[in-house]
Amino acid sequence: MSLYLVTGAAGFIGSAVAKKLISDGNKVVTIDNLSTGYKDNIPKGCKFIFGNDFDVETINSLNEYRFDCIIHIAGQSSGEISFENPVYDLNTNTKSTLMLLKYAQETGCKRFIYASTMSVYGDQKNEMVSELESPNPKSFYAVGKLASENYMSIYSSLGIQCTALRLFNVYGVGQNLGNMKQGMVSIFLKMALSERSILIKGSKDRFRDFVYIDDVVDAFYRVSDIPLDNKFRIYNVSSGIKHTIESLITEISKNIDYDLRIKYGLGTPGDQFGIYGESRKICNELNWVPKTRFSDGISMMVSWAKQKVESEKLIK
DSSP: OOEEEEETTTSHHHHHHHHHHHHTTOEEEEEEOOSSSOGGGSOTTOEEEESOTTSHHHHHTTTTOOOSEEEEOOSOOOHHHHHHOHHHHHIIIIIHHHHHHHHHHHHTOOEEEEEEEGGGGOSOSSSEEOTTSOOOOOSHHHHHHHHHHHHHHHHHTTTOEEEEEEEOEEEOTTOOTTOTTSOHHHHHHHHHHHHSEEEEESOTTOEEOEEEHHHHHHHHHHHTTSOOOOOOEEEEEOOOOOEEHHHHHHHHHHTSSSOOEEEEEOOOTTOOSBOEEOOHHHHHHHOOOOOOOHHHHHHHHHHHHHHHHHHHHHHO
């Protein structure tokens, strides 16, 4: 049994990771400010600390614990929002990382795992990107995530084994349908179910690499078992499959029994036209494989979302 700090366990990815760790007999503590997550998402048995993980007072509240591993997932995750409030983005995605790394060093925590993003790549000449590509961030969000990776690289030389998971477009059951500025699948799905229409911001020919939440949780879990050697690692967590925005709309439509009206608007600042990820490194080194087919993942998510939207209507 190990003691984990999983920041952001009120959110989509953090709650799923915390739930898996607890189900395997580990103890988990979380920090969350509930800005985009929900308290009800926090798994039973997870110790909840309300606050910002870039505040000194919140970090000091951890002093009674000695964690075996810190998994830093909390942070605002929208490129669009990062342009609206770049200082908050810097605090939540970069300052928080630096403070948690310092805390880890001071308390003897030897493992640090970070939810980074494919956004650090920006637009690339090669559509399929590996970890060897030079980053080309286009948003404040991506700049902050890349800065956190660089801090982690330095702290690895100071005795903390740091791993950055560059997550591609994570989707699945449990995604926040209320956040209309983050999560392409959840945004389109909420529009489809609530308005019977979808607004596409930008070209329908843009493309993404969609990876299902269960596969993402498995990646975090495998990384937490890497033998300690104080090396800094970066892994793509991706399906390796290119899906256009148009193909995503088609897949959603297959699971809905009415026609959708498709509308087009201007793109958002810093939005990437498209890349998809080569995941050979994590597959070879950790035997991780994305198991969920895109069609199956969308089908499961639509079924869940239909029930959720309908229940919210009944509550209102």
